[in-house]
Amino acid sequence: MSASTQEINNLINQEYKQGFVTELETNTFLPGLDEEVIHKLSKIKNEPEFMLEYRLKAFRHWQTMKSPEWAFVNFDPIDYQSISYYSAPKRKEDGPKSLDEIDPQILEAYKKLGIPLDEQERLAGVAVDAVFDSVSVATTFKGKLKDAGVIFCPISEALREHPELIKEYLGSVVPITDNYFAALNAAVFTDGSFVYIPKGVRCPMELSTYFRINAANTGQFERTLIIADEGSHVSYLEGCTAPMRDENQLHAAVVELVAMKDAVIKYSTVQNWYPGDKNGLGGIYNFVTKRADCRGENSKVSWTQVETGSAITWKYPSCVLTGDNSVGEFYSVALTNNYQQADTGTKMIHIGKNTRSTIVSKGISAGKAQNTYRGLVKVLKSAENARNYTQCDSLLVGDQCGAHTFPYIEVKQPSAQVEHEATTSKISEDQLFFCQQRGLSAEDAVSMIVNGFCKEVFKELPMEFAVEAQALLGLSLEGSVG
Amino acid sequence: MLSIKNLHVSVGDKPILKGINLEIKPGEIHAIMGPNGSGKSTLSHILSGKSGYTVTEGSATYQGKDLLEMPPEIRAREGVFLAFQYPVEIPGVSNVYLLKAALNSIRKHHGQSEVDAMDFLTLVKGKVRLLEMDEKFLYRAVNEGFSGGEKKRNEILQMAILEPKLCILDETDSGLDIDALKIVSEGVNSLRSPDRSFVMVTHYQRLLDYIKPDFVHVLANGQIVKSGGAELALELEEKGYSWLEDAEASA
Numbered sequence: 162m163s164a165s166t167q168e169i170n171n172l173i174n175q176e177y178k179q180g181f182v183t184e185l186e187t188n189t190f191l192p193g194l195d196e197e198v199i200h201k202l203s204k205i206k207n208e209p210e211f212m213l214e215y216r217l218k219a220f221r222h223w224q225t226m227k228s229p230e231w232a233f234v235n236f237d238p239i240d241y242q243s244i245s246y247y248s249a250p251k252r253k254e255d256g257p258k259s260l261d262e263i264d265p266q267i268l269e270a271y272k273k274l275g276i277p278l279d280e281q282e283r284l285a286g287v288a289v290d291a292v293f294d295s296v297s298v299a300t301t302f303k304g305k306l307k308d309a310g311v312i313f314c315p316i317s318e319a320l321r322e323h324p325e326l327i328k329e330y331l332g333s334v335v336p337i338t339d340n341y342f343a344a345l346n347a348a349v350f351t352d353g354s355f356v357y358i359p360k361g362v363r364c365p366m367e368l369s370t371y372f373r374i375n376a377a378n379t380g381q382f383e384r385t386l387i388i389a390d391e392g393s394h395v396s397y398l399e400g401c402t403a404p405m406r407d408e409n410q411l412h413a414a415v416v417e418l419v420a421m422k423d424a425v426i427k428y429s430t431v432q433n434w435y436p437g438d439k440n441g442l443g444g445i446y447n448f449v450t451k452r453a454d455c456r457g458e459n460s461k462v463s464w465t466q467v468e469t470g471s472a473i474t475w476k477y478p479s480c481v482l483t484g485d486n487s488v489g490e491f492y493s494v495a496l497t498n499n500y501q502q503a504d505t506g507t508k509m510i511h512i513g514k515n516t517r518s519t520i521v522s523k524g525i526s527a528g529k530a531q532n533t534y535r536g537l538v539k540v541l542k543s544a545e546n547a548r549n550y551t552q553c554d555s556l557l558v559g560d561q562c563g564a565h566t567f568p569y570i571e572v573k574q575p576s577a578q579v580e581h582e583a584t585t586s587k588i589s590e591d592q593l594f595f596c597q598q599r600g601l602s603a604e605d606a607v608s609m610i611v612n613g614f615c616k617e618v619f620k621e622l623p624m625e626f627a628v629e630a631q632a633l634l635g636l637s638l639e640g641s642v643g
Numbered sequence: 644m645l646s647i648k649n650l651h652v653s654v655g656d657k658p659i660l661k662g663i664n665l666e667i668k669p670g671e672i673h674a675i676m677g678p679n680g681s682g683k684s685t686l687s688h689i690l691s692g693k694s695g696y697t698v699t700e701g702s703a704t705y706q707g708k709d710l711l712e713m714p715p716e717i718r719a720r721e722g723v724f725l726a727f728q729y730p731v732e733i734p735g736v737s738n739v740y741l742l743k744a745a746l747n748s749i750r751k752h753h754g755q756s757e758v759d760a761m762d763f764l765t766l767v768k769g770k771v772r773l774l775e776m777d778e779k780f781l782y783r784a785v786n787e788g789f790s791g792g793e794k795k796r797n798e799i800l801q802m803a804i805l806e807p808k809l810c811i812l813d814e815t816d817s818g819l820d821i822d823a824l825k826i827v828s829e830g831v832n833s834l835r836s837p838d839r840s841f842v843m844v845t846h847y848q849r850l851l852d853y854i855k856p857d858f859v860h861v862l863a864n865g866q867i868v869k870s871g872g873a874e875l876a877l878e879l880e881e882k883g884y885s886w887l888e889d890a891e892a893s894a
C-alpha cells in the first residue's frame with residue numbers, strides 16, 4: 162500500500178466519539194428468553210391484554226424460524242439466551258412527569274450527544290423522543306404537537322392511550338411472520354416512537370427519535386409506527402449511538418410507516434451505532450426491518466439513510482406502492498470501514514398504477530470492510546406504467562475492501578420502465594494530489610471527495626441532519642458557496 | 644525564487660533526472676522543452692511534490708527554503724502552482740467549492756482570515772470573464788464532462804484566483820485547438836508580473852508563440868543539454884531534437 166493510501170485510511174479511521182458509558186442504576190432483566198420473560202415484559206409496561214397475545218404469538222412463530230443466511234455478511238451465531246431483553250434506568254413508579262424528574266445522568270448523556278432535552282436548550286423546530294436502552298425517557302414539545310392534533314409519544318404510552326390505533330396498524334405493514342428478526346422484535350420490543358398525523362395536517366415541526374444503547378449485554382428492540390392520515394405531511398428523523406464495548410450487541414428494530422391518500426412521509430436516519438474496534442472486536446449488530454405502505458392514492462414515502470456505524474448492518478427500508486400514483490424513494494449513504502459489514506438496500510414493490518420509485522445508493526468502503534447493495538424492484542401485473550430508476554455507486558478507499566451490488570428485478574407488467582445504473586470508483590491518488598496541489602490537506606481532500614460522492618443523498622436530508630451527517634463523515638460543508 | 648542544483652531523481656531503480664541545474668529569478672519565464680521521455684513531466688512533478696519519486700542527489704531551494712522537504716499542500720500554500728497536463732475530475736464537488744476551499748487554506752497559511760462569500764464571488768466572476776468562461780462552469784463538478792480545452796482553462800482560472808508565485812505549466816498546450824490556446828495564453832500573459840515566475844514544460848514550440856519565454860532549456864535524457872533565449876525554440880522547431888541528443892551522445 163502506498164503512503165498516501167495509508168493516509169486516506171488513517172483519515173477515515175476516526176475515533177468513535179459517542180463511545181462513553183453512563184453509570185446508572187438500572188432495572189435489568191436477567192439474560193434469557195422464554196414465555197415467562199414476555200409475560201414479565203408486558204406486565205412491567207402495563208400493556209393491554211391483546212398486546213401480550215400478539216407478543217406470544219410472535220414468539221411462538223419465531224421459535225419455528227431460522228436465522229437468515231442469504232445476506233453477504235459473516236458473524237458467529239447469536240446466543241439469544243445470553244441477552245437481556247429489558248433494561249431501564251430506575252425511576253419513580255409512574256415515570257417522570259417532567260424533565261426535572263429524569264436522572265440528571267441521562268440528561269447529561271443526551272447533552273454530550275448534542276441532543277439537549279432541557280427546556281431552554283431544545284433544538285428549535287425539532288421535537289425529540291429520547292429512547293434510552295429499553296424505554297423512552299423524554300419526549301419534547303408534546304404540548305405544541307397536541308395543539309396541532311399530532312400524536313407523538315413513546316409506543317408504550319400509545320399502547321395504553323391509543324390502543325385502537327395500535328390494534329389497527331401494528332403489524333399491518335410488517336407482519337409478525339415477516340422475517341426472523343421482525344418476529345423476534347414483535348415478541349420482545351420494548352419501546353420506540355409512535356406518530357399519528359391526522360387528516361390534512363402538516364406536522365408543524367420535524368419529529369425525531371434518538372436511540373441510545375447504554376447497558377451491556379442487552380438487546381435493543383425498538384418499534385416505530387408512523388401513520389400519516391389523508392393529506393397529511395410529516396418529516397421524521399432518527400439518530401442512534403452506543404458505548405464502545407468488546408461484546409457484540411443486538412439491535413433488531415422494526416419500523417412501519419403507513420401513508421394514506423395524498424399523505425407524505427419523509428423518514429431520515431443517521432445511524433452511528435458503535436462499529437467495533439480496528440480489529441473488528443465488538444460493535445452493534447443492526448438487523449432492522451423498515452417498511453412503508455403507500456396505501457392511498459398519490460401518497461409518497463421517502464427514505465433517506467446515512468449509515469456509518471454498526472459492526473453489521475442488515476436493513477432494507479422498503480416501499481409497498483399500493484395506491485395508484487404513489488411514489489417511493491430511497492436515498493442511502495453507507496460507509497463501512499475496518500471490519501464493518503453492510504448489506505443494505507431497498508425493496509420497491511409496485512402494485513398500483515403509475516407508481517414511481519427512485520433509488521440512489523452510495524456505498525463507501527474502506528479498510529477491510531465489505532459493503533453490499535441489495536435491492537429488489539418488483540412490478541406486479543396490476544402496476545400499469547410503473548417506473549423505477551435505480552442508481553448504485555460504490556467508492557473504494559484502499560485495496561482491501563469490497564463493494565458488491567445485487568440488484569433483483571422482477572417485472573410482470575409489460576408497460577413498466579425499469580432503469581438500473583451502477584458505477585464503482587476509487588479515490589485516486591491523482592485526485593488526492595490534485596487537491597493537495599491546490600493547498601488542501603489530505604484530510605480535507607478526502608472529506609471533499611467523499612462529500613461530493615454523497616452529495617445527491619445529503620441534499621435529501623433535513624438541514625439539521627445534513628450537518629450532522631457531514632460531520633460524521635469528517636467533512637466540511639460542501640456547497641456552502643454559491 | 645527557485646534554485647535547482649544537481650538534482651537527481653529516480654522512479655524505483657530507474658534514474659530519470661540526472662543532474663538538473665536551474666536558476667529562476669522573480670518575473671522570469673523559463674520554457675523547458677524536450678522530446679518524449681526526456682524527464683519533463685518528472686521535473687514538474689518533483690517540484691510540485693507528487694509522490695512516487697525518489698531524490699537521490701541534489702537540492703531545490705524555493706524562496707530560501709528546502710522545497711523538497713515540504714509536503715505538497717505546503718508547497719501550494721507557499722505559492723507553488725502546478726497546472727496539470729491531465730486535470731482530474733472530482734464528481735459532486737463544485738468548482739466554486741474547490742476554489743474557495745483552496746483559497747482559504749492558502750489564506751489561513753499566511754495568517755489571513757477566510758474570504759467572505761460575497762467578496763469571493765466577485766473575485767471569481769471577474770476572473771471567469773477574463774478567461775472568457777461561462778459562469779456556469781463554477782457550479783459544475785470539477786472538470787467533470789469538461790472538454791480538453793475547458794479543463795485547461797479551468798487550471799488557469801485556479802491559477803488566477805490562487806495567485807501563486809511560481810507557476811509550473813505542464814504541457815498546458817497539449818490537446819488545445821488554436822482558439823483555446825490563444826485564450827489560455829492570454830490568461831497566462833495577464834498573470835505575468837515582476838514577482839511571479841513561470842516554468843513552462845512543453846513539447847512544441849507553438850505555445851511560445853503566444854507566451855514569450857525569457858529562457859529556453861532543452862531537456863534530453865534527464866539533463867539540460869542546451870539553454871538559450873527565445874530564439875532557441877525556433878531553432879528546435881526547425882531542426883527537431885535529434886541534433887541535440889546526438890551532440891550529447893557524442894560529447
